[in-house]
Amino acid sequence: MAVRTILRWPAMLAGLVGVLSTAASAPRWTGPSDGPALYAECREAAQEVFEKYRDQPNTLFDFVCAVPDGTPVDPGLWIPAAPVLPAPTPVLTAGHEVCVTGPGRPVTGTALTKALANGDGAELVYEYEHLGGGETMVRGGASALEFRPGDLAPGASYRWRARVDDPADRDSSEFVYRSPEAEERRWSPWCEFTVSADAVDYRELGDVSLEALTELGLRPDRPYTISLSGAQRRLLRKGTDIGTTTARMTRTGLRWTDLLTQLDRSAFFADELALEIGDESPRQDGIAYRRLLSELSVKLGGPRHPHLA
Known part of the structure; x- marks a missing residue:
């Protein structure tokens, strides 16, 4: 043994x-x-x-x-005992200044929330996990635990805790031992929270950036229907991978953001090609793509000149 x-x-x-x-x-x-x-x-x-x-x-x-x-x-x-730094104090749980477990856990309306502990200015290591089981995720090198798109699911509950990021843990010059009990003393208490069931679900963003989605003001999981003229449909097919188009089209906010980002990219490539070959004709394509981008953004309720690059 x-x-x-x-x-x-x-x-x-x-x-x-x-x-x-x-x-x-x-x-x-x-x-x-x-x-x-x-x-x-x-x-x-x-x-x-x-x-x-x-x-x-x-x-x-x-x-x-x-x-x-x-x-x-x-x-x-x-074996000589390794030093144990004081555990940090939980300060913020998903926008709430509490650290609780059980039915009284706070509910946050967004999956893009954060947790914060006070480590007296030291960098912290955070752990968080789904209350229903699964992998424990670890984040380090920051003062706060900021949840990114895809980290949290609407309707799910989580718990988090923190400890000081001790540089001595990466020091191989000492032969020391830290018992499991001592290891636990380094961590703050577990704090729980729940993401509201109607929060925006960011888990399927893929290559679509959160910034572009936010710029257009779209929910990734909600369907949006707009009408397009024949000229708009032809240009949309030319500048994106949409394939077949119809006079009225319904796509999710995620897909519309992807298509408008493709139009923005096509406009950029057209400008670059015009500069490279010294011909103005590709530049006209770029102007047309940007015009369509603006028109579709307005139809979707977004800004007239979105910046998606």
């Missing part, structure tokens, strides 16, 4: 170096069988291996210290 220690060592690990300091596993062991003397022997043997391989990239150390009958010794008894 092995006891895996929590060591300050790089997170991306491949190789494995092990040392076993135990009377049970060494037939000619004549050292101490228990107590401080055994712990000192274990620490010395482990330190020797640690020093030998500390500069090896992608290396994980797995040390075991055991009494003669093979019972592992608590690593906290023989």
Whole structure:
């Protein structure tokens, strides 16, 4: 039975170096069988291996210290303890200055919300997870946890917590141990929240930028119907990948944003081609694409001259 220690060592690990300091596993062991003397022997043997391989990239150390009958010794008894920084204090949960769990959790009307903890100016590491189960997501290097498009789902509940991003965690120069209990003390309490069921669902944006969607004022999941003239339909087919068109067309806000972004891109390419070949005819295409972009944006309730690039 092995006891895996929590060591300050790089997170991306491949190789494995092990040392076993135990009377049970060494037939000619004549050292101490228990107590401080055994712990000192274990620490010395482990330190020797640690020093030998500390500069090896992608290396994980797995040390075991055991009494003669093979019972592992608590690593906290023989490995120096790593320092534990104070846990940060939760400040903001999805726009609400609370940290609660259970039925009283706050409800946010948008999936683009954030959580915030006070770490006295230090950078923090955040964890969040869906209350129904699933992967625990980790974000670091920032003072706040800002949820991006696709992170949260309407109608779902989540919880988050934070700890100080301790640079010592990335320091491989010390042989230290942090118990699971000590690891938990580094974290703030879990705070829960729910995303409103009618919040905008940003999980299917794909290549469409949130900025373009916001510029046009469209909801990605809502259908929008507009009327197009014959000339508008021909130009839309020429400047985008829409395919078949009709006099009245219904598409989601996400698809309309994609099509208008394609028109903007086609106008840019037409301008670039005109400059490259020294001919004004492609530039006329660019002017036509931008005119259609403006017309469709207005039909969809957006600005007359949207900036989608």
